[in-house]
Amino acid sequence: MLGGKLAVLQALMFDCLAFDPFSLFDDGCSSAVETEIDRHYSEQLGQLEASGAAPELAEMIATFRKEEREHRDAAFANGSEQAPAYPLLAGAIRLGCRLAIKLSERI
Ligand SMILES: [Fe+2]
Numbered sequence: 001m002l003g004g005k006l007a008v009l010q011a012l013m014f015d016c017l018a019f020d021p022f023s024l025f026d027d028g029c030s031s032a033v034e035t036e037i038d039r040h041y042s043e044q045l046g047q048l049e050a051s052g053a054a055p056e057l058a059e060m061i062a063t064f065r066k067e068e069r070e071h072r073d074a075a076f077a078n079g080s081e082q083a084p085a086y087p088l089l090a091g092a093i094r095l096g097c098r099l100a101i102k103l104s105e106r107i
Pocket residue numbers: 034067068071
């Protein structure tokens with residue numbers, strides 16, 4: 001009940017604003033995460049292709065990268081860079097992603 005009223009209030013507010021800051025925030029997070037995932041997949045794919053090892057794995061990573069690039073591009077197309085404090089948001093998220101990737105490489 002309360003959720004429905006809040007949703008209506010939110011819809012009215014965002015109609016007045018002509019944009020949905022929560023949606024922009026979601027897209028801002030998505031574009032930042034997907035940018036780092038793309039970078040990581042590209043590094044892995046480059047290493048596999050240079051070595052010629054595990055061509056099936058390289059093909060899988062190329063497919064995953066293509067999908068993640070589509071997600072990234074969709075987020076940018078939705079206006080992710082218009083999210084509040086986008087440069088700070090994206091920088092923090094990308095740094096967190098890089099740290100998580102580095103940590104996962106050591107475990
Ligand atoms: Fe994704």
